[in-house]
Amino acid sequence: MSISKYIDLITSQHKVQPKFIAWLSSPLNIVNDGINQSKKLPDDFDIDKAIGVQLDTLGEIIGRSRYLPFQPTAGISPVLDDENYRIALKAKIAQNQWDGTIPQIYEIWESLFDDVRLMIVDNQNMTMAALIEGTLSTTARELVASGLIIPKPAGVGLQIIEVTDVDSQTFVGGLVTGTEIITIYTNTPA
Structure with missing residues (x-):
């Protein structure tokens, strides 16, 4: 998932507001990191790739x-x-x-x-x-x-x-x- 597609949905009057963009990007980045990590789980627990x-x-x-x-x-x-x-x-x-x-x-x-x-x-x-x-x-x-x-x-x-x-x-x-x-x-x- 990329947060840019959500940032692109912001209307023109708010797109120029850096504090608003930062405020909106913060929770989106947290969700994005969680999604990316969950996509790695099958590989992390693949019996041929897992360690320790x-x-x-x-x-x-x-x-x-x-x-x-x-x-x-x-x-x-x-x-x-x-x-x-x-x-x-x-x-x-x-x-x-x-x-x-x-x-x-x-x-x-x-x-x-x-x-x-x-x-x-x-x-x-x-x-x-x-x-x-x-x-x-x-x-x-x-x-x-x-x-x-x-x-x-x-x-x-x-x-x-x-x-x-x-x-x-x-x-x-x-x-x-x-x-x-x-x-x-x-x-x-x-």
Whole structure:
């Protein structure tokens, strides 16, 4: 909104009165500022653009706190930074809209981690396994391991297996204790 279109409506005998123009412009500028600010609100609370307190407000609406319900390993703070909190919020939104199918799990995963591959295996015994191929950040690994990323039906167990390529001539297998992620190292032939 521009106040000039309202100022232009002033009759000619009052247009030459600077005090009247200033008096009329003052409340119009206040309203104009409020309208301009309200037009920015959708962008301010867009999940891809929001930062800090704006993300916290979105988290309250979505139902996911910035504070993790567990203490992460390796001395990482249980308070998520904006980037990882955005991932956790997007995952929560996707979980709330999940239709219960494996293909949609892949869609959710690709929207969160487009450079890391996921494969879901339904074990047909009320358990499923998620094989993750690629490199996740430590915090992202913690989010996945704690069940905050991959949706699953109630009562179904989930085992998460992370497959990582290493440059070595020997095969090494390892189990990371203290988390639900089993890490399998495979070598890439030179």
